Amino acid sequence: MKFSENWLRQHVPTNATREQLAATLTAIGLEVEEVTALGESLDGVVVAQIVSAEKHPEADRLQVCQVDTGNGMVQIVCGAPNARAGLKAPLAMVGANLPGDIAIKAAKLRGVESFGMLCSAKELGVDPDASGLLELPADAPVGAALAQYLALPDASIEIKLTPNRADCFSVRGIAYDVAAAAGGEVAPFDIAPVAAQSDARLAIELNAGADAPRYCGRVIEGVNASVPTPVWMAERLRRSGIRPVSFLVDVTQYVMLELGQPMHAFDRDTLKGSVGVRRARAGESLKLLDGRDVVLDEQFLAITDADRVVALAGVMGGFDTRVTDATKSVFLEAAHFAPAAIIGRGRKLGLHTDAAHRFERGVAPVLPETAIEYATKLIVDIAGGVSGPVVEAALPEHLQPSHPILLRRARLARVLGLDITDDQVERILRGLGLDVESAADGWRVVPPSRRFDLAIEEDLIEEVARIHGYDAIPTTLPGGASRLVAPSETRIDEAAVRRQMTARDYLEAVNYAFVDAQLLADWHLADGCVPLANPLSAELGVMRTSLLPGLVASVARNAARQQPRVRLFELGRVFAANGNEAPIETRRVAAAVIGAARPEQWGGESRALGFHDLKGDLDSLASLAGAQLEYRSSQTAWAHPGRSADVYRDGVRLGWIGQLHPRLQRALDLDAEVLAFELDFTSLFSRAVPRAGHLSKFPSVRRDLAFVVAESAPWAEISSAVRAAAGPALRDLVLFDRYQGKGVEPGFKSLAMGLILQDESRTLTDREVDAAVSSVTEALQRSHGAVIRG
Missing domain, CATH: 3.30.70.380 (Ferrodoxin-fold anticodon-binding domain)
Incomplete structure (x- = not known):
């Protein structure tokens, strides 16, 4: 989450310096990743207008500009490609000092005098764009100090949020944490409802049950969509990492950043009937705002118009119903979608949007109407128009109110190991925006709907500790006696296996437990694999059914980086589908090798590693448990015929050892021969309780x-x-x-x-x-x- 420092201070006034503010955010769990100072040292930089621009007599790429400073005319020699008569741009006057210790002085450029410098955004330290002069709006007041006009200096602050803090994906949400930690108060944010001035409306139908229990919409007619985005709004968006696009789109983005409620604006004239929310049907298609055509299935939530899909709920709007500069009537929407209905839908299409990012983590169900009113006010005030009534459709049975949580005073003191006064506890909880009521043994607390992470007493204890300060909690050793459990002699632990493999010149690898489904298919190991409901990426979409595909891929990556001799082993779990039950997990041990049998050395001839070298390594492992292994010819699909074997112990198959099939090696883009083994860990390393015996005194x-x-x-x-x-x-x-x-x-x-x-x-x-x-x-x-x- 990235936001403007000045914007945050508008919601929570504080005297803390920028460094103190950043330290406070990090201390309470909102880790600050980057602070970018914007517009420092802009004294002497004013809004100016180019009156004329003539070609420099001695240089093709320079222009001699006559510039109105609001206090007279000055001559500026400028090389920016967008310098032209009528343009309003920042002008650094003679004597100004720009960021980077750039002192502005009168100078001659190719024989022509220049009294100042017209500036780009990069030269002012407000944006990395250096392609030309920073173009200011046509209504920018000539002669005004640029810092005052652009609300500078400022800083762009980027924080890293944990998935449970969905409420902090908004400036106002962050403000509550800052208020609680700094002892301030969040400024009131009362949005007066915009009275309906017409009866224009669209009916709303909810047919997705608990997936979409609330949907609000409003029609605004007579909007001037081509009006430029106000500079204060555009700058706050830029400082929050969002490029302004057009006013109607920018309004929805602005409201989302400030309140945390994603919104969308439709061109009303492109909608043909009532608006609905339902599950998409298999095979339905939609052209998205980015121009891509996607095919949907029943997992997606669709926004419909007369049963035609016009948007992908919680992810992205449709291309055909988008707002443009020619839009005259707007239909604003704001809805509450259940996180489970949105999680992973964007990634399935290769999309990552700000809306989906928020809906996946949870958005307060009470926000849609507030967001509609706020966006309506901004649009009507800036772009004009006549608004209709807010139309809301809701399924109350799926909108559960927040339940009170009892925070016991004794429990708080016992868990934290220190006594915090009642006044401090109440100040922290109220600062976070929680409804607090005193009870006989503590407090009855009702969290706001935006705090999905507060459900039990331990959550409140964590909040008190977080805001009070983890550094203020004393370090104490736990009391009581520790119970020591002797390890079983019938089981070889993983540490012993690791030591044995390391002693035999192997390195341990740790691979993801989820892999590409196509990789398993190449190995003929895809049967029974468990697909992930919310994969990190398409390449990590299923749980592994074997350690070898990931381990051999690691060998291949090392070989591709000029490592001729690679010896890796891995201890891990594999997973198999089990109907509607939890997947079956099995511990395995595996190894994969390429290259020479021994490291390069002068004392003997080098030779390629063979089957019996690897078999010796496996036998040494089996000796830890006193196991006698039996090797039988293998017919495994991905094994080299004649150079692989199934491994048995006491008639039970434990796994496989041998060389990969040449066809598989080519598919994996491996030039070297790969030998490997994989066995069931528990069966291989189980053993009977050791019993002492006597040695025969008679000769053999x-x-x-x-x-x-x-x-x-x-x-x-x-x-x-x-x-x-x-x-x-x-x-x-x-x-x-x-x-x-x-x-x-x-x-x-x-x-x-x-x-x-x-x-x-x-x-x-x-x-x-x-x-x-x-x-x-x-x-x-x-x-x-x-x-x-x-």
């Missing part, structure tokens, strides 16, 4: 065997068969060689493995070891046709 026996098996036989199946056949004496199984070549037929491979056998109660005999080896040999011959390599 190792037997090495080499089997020739089909090349397609996976090691996971072979190792399972070996473990089952060897029996309980098998302590470990090691694969130490894989060979293909001379001596092994094509289509086959030789796998050399070591069987480590041991018993806890005695030394194994050769006969027992030979029996185990024979059992393994027979089992592999039956299941895989394996033969001992000769």
Whole structure:
């Protein structure tokens, strides 16, 4: 929210300096982001009029102007492209000092004397525009001090508001907070109703229920729409970040900034019947004020005229019914729309408007009629016209009054940890514009309708603390004993997982939990995704169903910035739709890597990272929980066939590991091969309660065997068969060689493995070891046709 300092001081007179005012706003939660001083040091700058402008004899781009200062004529050499006879513009007289320490002196320019300088807005420090002279209205009084004429000096103050402070999207709303904090009073703002001078009116129909419970309108005939916007109004708009457009449009903007009520002005002669509010129908179209044609659906609220959509309620008006300089009759509208009916509608069309910004956060339901009366007075006083009566349509059952809130004195003291006198509490609450009545144990407070954020006692306590000053609340330690809970031994915590991944040369990534729906579609992961009702942008429209799309996108961004070796991991939640219930959340752990297996170094040759490098990292994670993982060939749509596997533990699938499909890598614009894994966190890191065991004091026996098996036989199946056949004496199984070549037929491979056998109660005999080896040999011959390599 940006506003003029002078405008705020008109509503809440205060002796605070600009710096004190900015500090006060920040201290009470209205954080000041920027203060731009306007029109400082303009002594000696007057309103002047160019009487004649002749071409400079020695320069094509200069003109020699005769300028009326109101106190005589002076000659000015000027190079502005818009300098012309009849123009009124600021003139810095000889001796003036402009912002930036620019001293104005008499000078000769290309041999022609010049006594002063005609100024642009930038040279005066009132606007960044330096394209030409600041053009003043035709009725500007020649000779008047410019600072007095433009109400300078001033400052443009920009504050950052939290979403709950919708009431501060207006100058008057901010004034209440300043009054409460500075001990002042907000100036009365009584708008006398403008008496109807004609019977011109339009009927209003409300057909949107609680979405649009109040709508006010008024017809004003005989308006001179081409009248220029008064300089005081135009300057306040500029200092609030809004460029003046035309008088009728500027009035609606001005009222919105001052009161917080968005408004719209229709050209009455373009409307064909009664005005209504209803839900749009699927396929209805509207040409907006910015010239864009949009197609609506049932989520949008529409303003209609004889059932024709003429505006997008709470967002933007229609092009065909806009006011222009040729407008003679105006229909003013001001309405109350429920925030839920407006939230996200503008962003769905790629729009961000001041009206939508306010309606999404909440506008006081009592404001529409006040805004209509105020805008009518401004229009009639400045542009003339005859006004009809204010027509209001309302659904009282959907306009709930504010309910009283009991603020207990003891509760306030207990929460804040200090005693604030009753007089101070009442002064703060009344300063904020709240209706306060004393009660036996505290106060009964009725918040105004603009304060949507005040609903319970804690809200009032926060208001008292905010205005009294957070720095005035003492720092105290909480009392009572802390309950310590021992961590469960059956669960590996995230900190241990992070340490393990970091030790294996990974960096942690934190990605948004919401992603682009198209990205999930590219991964074939869009089934069951949860769409957001109010997304931050179209690219963040659904909740993620997997960590990998966002994690691989992070890898791609790093690769695009000349990072050849990227190793990222992420711990996070994924979401799946669950009908009408809350989405199902699942914790996952994922990693994605590209580049070399090891950092660049001189001690060995560099090699590309492979599947088994990543598998080793995953096995190290599983070892935290003592888990034995099984890997089976994967048929996942986005996985590289033959280079990926589904990961199992105790027969339950935990996730996936492998290389991305080349087609997906091309779609993601990735040149390097990407290897990744993603597994269920809870299933991977659950473990039985550790139990102490004893070490066998008897020696182990190792037997090495080499089997020739089909090349397609996976090691996971072979190792399972070996473990089952060897029996309980098998302590470990090691694969130490894989060979293909001379001596092994094509289509086959030789796998050399070591069987480590041991018993806890005695030394194994050769006969027992030979029996185990024979059992393994027979089992592999039956299941895989394996033969001992000769």
